[in-house]
Amino acid sequence: xxxxxxxxxxxxxxxxxxxxxxxxxxxxxxxxxxxxxxxxxxxxxxxxxxxxxxxxxxxxxxxxxxxxxxxxxxxxxxxxxxxxxxxxxxxxxxxxxxxxxxxxxxxxxxxxxxxxxxxxxxxxxxxxxxxxxxxxxxxxxxxxxxxxxxxxxxxxxxxxxxxxxxxxxxxxxxxxxxxxxxxxxxxxxxxxxxxxxxxxxxxxxxxxxxxxxxxxxxxxxxxxxxxxxxxxxxxxxxxxxxxxxxxxxxxxxxxxxxxxxxxxxxxxxxxxxxxxxxxxxxxxxxxxxxxxxxxxxxxxxxxxxxxxxxxxxxxxxxxxxxxxxxxxxxxxxxxxxxxxxxxxxxxxxxxxxxxxxxxxxxxxxxxxxxxxxxxxxxxxxxxxxxxxxxxxxxxxxxxxxxxxxxxxxxxxxxxxxxxxxxxxxxxxxxxxxxxxxxxxxxxxxxxxxxxxxxxxxxxxxxxxxxxxxxxx
Numbered sequence: 365x366x367x368x369x370x371x372x373x374x375x376x377x378x379x380x381x382x383x384x385x386x387x388x389x390x391x392x393x394x395x396x397x398x399x400x401x402x403x404x405x406x407x408x409x410x411x412x413x414x415x416x417x418x419x420x421x422x423x424x425x426x427x428x429x430x431x432x433x434x435x436x437x438x439x440x441x442x443x444x445x446x447x448x449x450x451x452x453x454x455x456x457x458x459x460x461x462x463x464x465x466x467x468x469x470x471x472x473x474x475x476x477x478x479x480x481x482x483x484x485x486x487x488x489x490x491x492x493x494x495x496x497x498x499x500x501x502x503x504x505x506x507x508x509x510x511x512x513x514x515x516x517x518x519x520x521x522x523x524x525x526x527x528x529x530x531x532x533x534x535x536x537x538x539x540x541x542x543x544x545x546x547x548x549x550x551x552x553x554x555x556x557x558x559x560x561x562x563x564x565x566x567x568x569x570x571x572x573x574x575x576x577x578x579x580x581x582x583x584x585x586x587x588x589x590x591x592x593x594x595x596x597x598x599x600x601x602x603x604x605x606x607x608x609x610x611x612x613x614x615x616x617x618x619x620x621x622x623x624x625x626x627x628x629x630x631x632x633x634x635x636x637x638x639x640x641x642x643x644x645x646x647x648x649x650x651x652x653x654x655x656x657x658x659x660x661x662x663x664x665x666x667x668x669x670x671x672x673x674x675x676x677x678x679x680x681x682x683x684x685x686x687x688x689x690x691x692x693x694x695x696x697x698x699x700x701x702x703x704x705x706x707x708x709x710x711x712x713x714x715x716x717x718x719x720x721x722x723x724x725x726x727x728x729x730x731x732x733x734x735x736x737x738x739x740x741x742x743x744x745x746x747x748x749x750x751x752x753x754x755x756x757x758x759x760x761x762x763x764x765x766x767x768x769x770x771x772x773x774x775x776x777x778x779x780x781x782x783x784x785x786x787x788x789x790x791x792x793x794x795x796x797x798x799x800x801x802x803x804x805x806x807x808x809x810x811x812x813x814x815x816x817x818x819x820x821x822x823x824x825x826x827x828x829x830x831x832x833x834x835x836x
Contacts, residue, residue: 384416467681501548
């Protein structure tokens with residue numbers, strides 16, 4: 365029976381994949397409407413095929429992305445320098461440096477030490493550890509740009525806390541700690557520019573004059589959303605997952621775990637200094653004027669030069685498939701802009717968006733709701749955000765909206781995990797403990813709470829964004 369089910373699923377998947385090829389070919393050969401060229405139709409046909417293969421995952425996502433850019437060149441819709449333009453930008457190299465820094469910080473134990481130190485600041489009760497995990501993850505987030513890596517490396521800590529509290533695995537209280545861990549180490553990364561490698565590359569989708577957003581400005585603009593997420597999820601988890609009996613860690617649990625790590629050695633201290641200096645230079649870029657990419661590559665060079673990042677680390681510690689995937693996905697912006705596809709789609713939608721544009725709250729709530737729906741079929745968060753920015757940014761700019769608003773609202777809202785397949789980050793987090801800590805049926809309630817709180821965070825941020833001049 366299982367084999368039959370597998371065969372049926374495989375047939376459906378390949379059927380949809382082949383249908384996307386047929387649909388893409390049909391669109392590519394259509395007579396272009398006014399405002400588009402035959403080259404634009406071929407480019408959109410290739411994009412439709414790529415989206416179909418991203419959804420069905422018949423081949424690795426990065427392979428589809430690489431084929432997409434190659435086909436754009438092969439079918440003469442774009443020059444090679446346009447179809448692969450992102451790989452020569454500072455954003456892609458910042459992403460590479462950030463991956464390298466994260467790999468070293470994890471290897472030397474710096475990330476675990478920071479997380480445990482933050483946990484020592486909170487009560488040993490169940491509620492205290494809920495708050496502690498969210499805050500520990502938030503403290504670690506700027507240091508590791510890979511949200512997938514953060515999820516996988518942090519859940520063992522959550523499981524250790526759960527076991528020490530005496531919570532039975534795969535029960536609702538264990539799921540609460542799992543969700544708190546995921547919120548802290550994954551979701552809270554959205555408030556830091558360095559919290560996700562995709563943040564750097566997604567900035568390339570925005571118009572050139574809006575791409576130079578500093579680390580400090582990103583944090584300032586995202587602050588109300590982040591506070592709403594941290595406080596809202598902590599309170600919600602305490603209320604909806606309240607254990608029947610009183611639970612508490614043994615006195616000094618986090619301090620004992622820190623003691624097991626020993627004192628900070630020379631290597632760990634040196635890595636901390638290098639990464640901290642990079643963060644400081646990113647925060648104060650407005651003051652010294654040194655490009656973030658120069659700072660990032662200088663930090664990476666220092667880590668390599670002092671042999672903290674070895675050749676083996678560089679080969680295995682950096683997520684090269686993600687580097688290729690994100691780079692290729694973001695090349696859509698250059699190709700579709702050159703072919704004026706973004707302007708055409710914006711003109712088509714202009715009337716509908718104009719009806720909502722007068723009320724920022726209504727427009728942004730509509731965008732969030734649309735993201736929630738699309739995520740059931742569109743798995744890749746970065747490509748979804750890129751496409752929505754390409755379509756929406758030309759529409760909202762004349763209304764006085766800063767395009768970062770669209771980028772942030774779409775990407776942060778896209779982190780849904782109602783169903784495991786919707787989030788590779790969530791699956792990596794569960795995989796970090798081999799799915800032994802929590803059942804997804806228990807996590808589901810937390811996933812719903814996240815979507816409610818994320819939407820509330822957008823609504824609460826609107827007055828703040830208006831005060832800062834990001835909204836009319």
